[in-house]
Amino acid sequence: MTKVSESEREIKVSNQTKIKKGKAQEHEYSLPVDPDALLQIRDLSVEYRASGAVSKAVNNLNLTIQKGEAVGIVGESGAGKTTTALSIMQLLPDRVGKVTCGEILFHGQSMADKSEKELNQIRGKNISMVFANPLTSLNPVFPVGHQIAMSLRSHEKISQKEADERAAALLETVGIARYRLNDYPHQFSGGMRQRVGIAAALASSPELLIADEPTTALDVTIQAQILELMKDLQTKYSTSLIMITHNLGIIAELCQKVAVMYGGEIVEYGSVREVFSNPKHWYTYGLIHAIPKLTGPRERLESIPGLVANAQNLPEGCKFHPRCSHCTGKCKTEIPPMRTINADHMVRCWDTEA
Amino acid sequence: MKKKIVKRLIASIFVLIGVTIISFMLVRLGGGDPARMMAGALATDAEVEEFRVRMGLDRPYIVQYVNYLGGLLKGDLGYSWSFSMPVSQLLATRIPQTLSLSLFGFGWACIFSIILGIIAGIKQGTVVDFVAMFFAIAGQSMAQVWLGFMLILIFSVNLGWLPSQGIGGFSHMILPGLCIGFGYAAQQTRLMRSGMVDVLREDYITATRARGVSSNKTYFKYALKNALLPIITNIGSQFGRIFAGAVVVENIFNWPGMGQLIITAINQRDYQLVQSILLVSAAMLVFCNLLADIVYTFVDPRISLN
Amino acid sequence: MKLSTILRRMRKSKMFMIGLILLVVMILLCATAKFWVPCDPEVGSLLDRHLKPDWFAKGLDGHPLGTDSLGRDILSRLFVGGWVSLKISFVVTLISMFLGALVGLVCGYYGGVVDMILMRICDVLAAIPQLLMAICIVAVLGSGMGILIFTLTVTGWVNTARLVRSAVLGMKNKEFVSASRVLGANTNRILWKELFPNTITQLMIAASGHFGGTILVETSLSYLGMGVAPPTPSWGNMISDGRAYLSSAPWVVIFPGIALALTVLGFNFLGDGIRDVFDPKNID
Numbered sequence: 034m035t036k037v038s039e040s041e042r043e044i045k046v047s048n049q050t051k052i053k054k055g056k057a058q059e060h061e062y063s064l065p066v067d068p069d070a071l072l073q074i075r076d077l078s079v080e081y082r083a084s085g086a087v088s089k090a091v092n093n094l095n096l097t098i099q100k101g102e103a104v105g106i107v108g109e110s111g112a113g114k115t116t117t118a119l120s121i122m123q124l125l126p127d128r129v130g131k132v133t134c135g136e137i138l139f140h141g142q143s144m145a146d147k148s149e150k151e152l153n154q155i156r157g158k159n160i161s162m163v164f165a166n167p168l169t170s171l172n173p174v175f176p177v178g179h180q181i182a183m184s185l186r187s188h189e190k191i192s193q194k195e196a197d198e199r200a201a202a203l204l205e206t207v208g209i210a211r212y213r214l215n216d217y218p219h220q221f222s223g224g225m226r227q228r229v230g231i232a233a234a235l236a237s238s239p240e241l242l243i244a245d246e247p248t249t250a251l252d253v254t255i256q257a258q259i260l261e262l263m264k265d266l267q268t269k270y271s272t273s274l275i276m277i278t279h280n281l282g283i284i285a286e287l288c289q290k291v292a293v294m295y296g297g298e299i300v301e302y303g304s305v306r307e308v309f310s311n312p313k314h315w316y317t318y319g320l321i322h323a324i325p326k327l328t329g330p331r332e333r334l335e336s337i338p339g340l341v342a343n344a345q346n347l348p349e350g351c352k353f354h355p356r357c358s359h360c361t362g363k364c365k366t367e368i369p370p371m372r373t374i375n376a377d378h379m380v381r382c383w384d385t386e387a
Numbered sequence: 388m389k390k391k392i393v394k395r396l397i398a399s400i401f402v403l404i405g406v407t408i409i410s411f412m413l414v415r416l417g418g419g420d421p422a423r424m425m426a427g428a429l430a431t432d433a434e435v436e437e438f439r440v441r442m443g444l445d446r447p448y449i450v451q452y453v454n455y456l457g458g459l460l461k462g463d464l465g466y467s468w469s470f471s472m473p474v475s476q477l478l479a480t481r482i483p484q485t486l487s488l489s490l491f492g493f494g495w496a497c498i499f500s501i502i503l504g505i506i507a508g509i510k511q512g513t514v515v516d517f518v519a520m521f522f523a524i525a526g527q528s529m530a531q532v533w534l535g536f537m538l539i540l541i542f543s544v545n546l547g548w549l550p551s552q553g554i555g556g557f558s559h560m561i562l563p564g565l566c567i568g569f570g571y572a573a574q575q576t577r578l579m580r581s582g583m584v585d586v587l588r589e590d591y592i593t594a595t596r597a598r599g600v601s602s603n604k605t606y607f608k609y610a611l612k613n614a615l616l617p618i619i620t621n622i623g624s625q626f627g628r629i630f631a632g633a634v635v636v637e638n639i640f641n642w643p644g645m646g647q648l649i650i651t652a653i654n655q656r657d658y659q660l661v662q663s664i665l666l667v668s669a670a671m672l673v674f675c676n677l678l679a680d681i682v683y684t685f686v687d688p689r690i691s692l693n
Numbered sequence: 694m695k696l697s698t699i700l701r702r703m704r705k706s707k708m709f710m711i712g713l714i715l716l717v718v719m720i721l722l723c724a725t726a727k728f729w730v731p732c733d734p735e736v737g738s739l740l741d742r743h744l745k746p747d748w749f750a751k752g753l754d755g756h757p758l759g760t761d762s763l764g765r766d767i768l769s770r771l772f773v774g775g776w777v778s779l780k781i782s783f784v785v786t787l788i789s790m791f792l793g794a795l796v797g798l799v800c801g802y803y804g805g806v807v808d809m810i811l812m813r814i815c816d817v818l819a820a821i822p823q824l825l826m827a828i829c830i831v832a833v834l835g836s837g838m839g840i841l842i843f844t845l846t847v848t849g850w851v852n853t854a855r856l857v858r859s860a861v862l863g864m865k866n867k868e869f870v871s872a873s874r875v876l877g878a879n880t881n882r883i884l885w886k887e888l889f890p891n892t893i894t895q896l897m898i899a900a901s902g903h904f905g906g907t908i909l910v911e912t913s914l915s916y917l918g919m920g921v922a923p924p925t926p927s928w929g930n931m932i933s934d935g936r937a938y939l940s941s942a943p944w945v946v947i948f949p950g951i952a953l954a955l956t957v958l959g960f961n962f963l964g965d966g967i968r969d970v971f972d973p974k975n976i977d
Contacts, residue, residue, distance in 0.1 A: 119593070122596075122597055124593055124596055124597060128511075128512060149601070149602065150601075153599045153600070153601055154599065155599070156596065156597055156598065156599040157597065157598035157599030157600075158599055161597065161598065162594070162597045164590055164593070164594050164597075166590060169589060169590040169591060170590040170591050170593075170594045171591055171594070172591040172592075172594075172595065172609055172613070173591075173613070173688070173689060174612050174613055174616075174687065174688055174689075175609070175612075176688075183595065183598040183599075183600055184598040184599050187598060187599040187600050187601070188599055217688040217689065219688075219689050230594070233594075233598060234598075236598075237599075398816075401813070402813070402816045402817050402820050403820070405813065405814075405816070405817030405820075406817055406820050406821055408817075409817060409818075409821065410821075410829070413829050413830065413833055414829075414833070416833050416834075524958065524961055524962070524965075525954070525958065527957075527961060528905065528954045528955075528957035528958040528961055529950070529953075529954050529957075530909050530912045530913070530928075530929075530932075530950055530953050530954070530957075531909075531913065532912060532913055532916045532929070532932055533912075533932055533946070533949070533950030533953065533954070534950075536932065536935075536936070536939060536946045536950070537946075537947070537950065539939060540939060540940075540943050540946075540947075544939065544940045544943075627822065628822060630822075631822025631823075631824060631825055632822075632824065634824055634825065634828070634913075634917070635824070635913050635916065635917070638916075638917065639936075649825065649828065650828070650917065653828060653829065653832040654832075661829060661832075664825075665821055665825060665826075665829065668821065668822055668825055669820040669821045669822075672820050672821075672822060673820050
């Protein structure tokens with residue numbers, strides 16, 4: 034994360050700055066552009082609009098990924114993680130999803146300004162994605178080899194033979210026998226399908242891999258295998274990684290940095306060590322302490338009371354305040370800004386003594 | 388998989404045998420004296436009796452039925468007394484007319500509905516989609532018989548562009564072809580559109596875009612192949628119905644095919660002709676369904692490989 | 694779902710409302726036709742043959758929709774005939790649905806030999822196109838309202854049976870039936886209390902489609918002279934009446950078709966609307 038002084042940050046950030054429709058108003062970004070960053074998300078807000086209801090999925094999100102860095106995004110379902118991922122790829126559902134504010138810079142260039150052709154160049158090659166549900170993310174009527182080679186064929190002029198060869202090699206990398214190249218997705222188990230998905234995402238050696246809950250639909254032993262695979266690949270190819278999950282253990286295994294999301298916002302950010310050993314946001318605290326411990330005296334599991342924030346009906350002020358046991362009057366009305374605790378740790382909370 | 392196909396074929400044959408039983412019974416229930424009718428109004432009683440014995444009409448029904456089946460296997464569909472020629476010969480002149488009309492009507496409707504459905508599905512919510520859905524719903528609500536006359540009214544009577552009666556060159560086929568395929572076009576447009584919409588919502592389509600595949604390729608290769616699967620089955624079941632719907636269309640446009648034939652046959656109590664027409668129509672329906680199912684098993688990888 | 698939820702979703706669904714309104718208007722007009730139509734639908738004066746429609750210029754005293762070749766008032770025939778067609782379709786649909794649902798339930802639940810035999814019968818019946826079969830039956834049994842209803846029913850119940858059967862087969866294996874069994878419910882109870890309600894929505898949608906389809910087949914039959922017999926009007930035989938004078942008096946053919954299209958349209962919209970209203974995936 035960029036080193037900006039606390040005072041500067043507090044001047045620039047007020048409550049949400051909205052871009053008014055139709056008026057070419059200059060949006061005041063809360064953070065400056067980081068020229069070295071691979072990917073920088075600035076003040077991103079995304080809404081879903083369907084049959085009259087507006088769902089504020091992402092609210093004023095700021096995130097920077099450096100080259101070779103592995104960042105985890107953790108949060109419950111509905112926190113806006115997948116939406117963020119799709120926004121990076123510019124793949125929000127056509128009429129329904131809309132970016133209402135902010136920008137996404139890849140290598141310093143705004144993704145929204147790019148043409149369809151340019152985006153297709155980037156997708157699969159520079160940035161690629163592994164999807165959450167292996168049972169639905171592969172096309173049932175095309176062989177897996179073909180699907181793995183999709184990005185190869187979209188970005189390079191290669192012959193069928195060469196595409197097959199490279200796809201077979203990728204299959205082996207993810208631990209599936211070569212001869213299964215022409216088999217169809219339904220002939221594989223969930224874990225194997227997920228591995229196919231990973232192979233397809235890695236086919237063109239992307240600079241940034243976004244993994245959206247890659248192991249959620251799998252059982253524990255398979256999970257371990259996949260994680261080993263991803264760790265392997267990270268060290269081999271130094272791919273930057275955004276790991277989206279609600280499993281803290283996975284983040285601890287794979288990532289250097291972690292961002293905790295709630296209600297479409299990042300509420301805590303920092304190195305994994307810092308955030309997990311010393312959580313400053315009550316939500317993070319709740320998440321960590323909700324994990325049952327295998328050792329030590331048996332304690333009652335702490336759970337976070339209340340329900341996950343509803344994107345269609347977000348609370349005023351701090352989005353977590355209805356569930357927070359340390360909520361104050363200020364929390365209910367004003368959105369807390371991101372506050373720096375130290376070089377490795379930032380939190381969005383009014384409570385300074387957490 | 389071959390086992391499956393053979394099984395279906397055998398089942399189809401049994402179905403057709405069932406059809407022959409029904410049509411045989413139906414026709415025999417008609418009352419009246421078939422021997423008298425066939426022998427002619429001027430025949431004497433003795434001649435009618437002689438005719439009855441000669442034609443085997445005095446035998447018990449079961450025997451008659453078995454003889455009938457036996458004849459079928461030899462390709463003998465019986466004798467049409469009202470047209471004074473073997474049924475098979477008569478049908479040989481008429482089936483091609485109905486078949487050509489059906490194929491033409493079916494052909495344009497199939498292609499048109501697939502294209503319109505795809506576009507409507509891709510551009511869901513836009514004007515194109517609205518027009519397509521309007522066509523789909525309205526088209527299925529119109530009576531074929533009324534549509535036929537409206538077409539004649541507009542294109543034949545008022546504009547004078549196209550002939551409305553009989554056979555004689557391609558221009559004669561246009562109006563009846565339009566009429567016969569219209570309902571099917573409407574129905575399949577709807578099916579194609581909703582199939583496309585459903586497929587485009589799937590995760591694997593987003594995943595395809597995420598790998599850098601252009602939107603055109605995504606739509607027309609990766610989405611379409613999935614969306615076309617139910618269309619194959621639909622084609623199988625609808626073609627048979629078009630063939631049958633020819634009855635009304637041929638009546639309106641005076642098209643000399645099987646549809647017209649069956650009306651005449653019924654009015655004349657020409658049993659063997661009626662039986663055979665029913666059988667041929669049913670056979671066509673069964674055959675189309677079977678063919679569509681076979682094609683489907685080859686095309687959908689989830690089914691062909693066990 | 695609660696009744697209040699259902700009603701609310703009904704009001705919200707445009708499809709449902711349009712279909713409902715179309716049908717209510719049409720059914721009301723036809724059902725009450727006897728009382729308000731200006732002329733006798735079966736008798737006309739030859740002096741008045743082929744009068745052009747005067748579009749309510751003289752109110753109901755004139756012939757708002759014109760007259761046919763026998764001088765009969767089209768407007769009167771339209772709605773009286775409409776009621777005839779609607780009544781027939783209603784009875785046919787009711788019986789077909791009931792018969793089909795019964796067969797489907799039995800086949801789906803009991804399976805085995807019963808299923809096999811009944812399904813083979815369905816296959817054979819389905820192999821003969823409905824219109825052809827209907828023509829043959831009418832030719833054999835003669836014309837008449839009862840026979841017409843019988844014919845349309847016999848040729849139309851197969852689809853419902855298949856639909857219900859596959860729904861039952863699908864549900865039989867679902868978890869909640871096993872759960873019910875574990876609680877000790879006997880077979881019949883499972884059948885009536887749990888499987889049937891879940892199929893009702895599909896049946897309703899199928900019924901509205903069936904209604905529309907039956908009217909169309911009846912129209913074709915009447916057109917061919919094998920349905921409703923003259924002088925009783927029916928939209929189908931009105932069209933065949935007007936055939937010979939298509940160029941000089943097109944209105945005789947045009948109006949029945951429009952009325953028919955509007956009615957079937959109403960049923961189609963209603964069916965779609967029902968799908969919208971009862972689809973559990975539509976959250977509001």
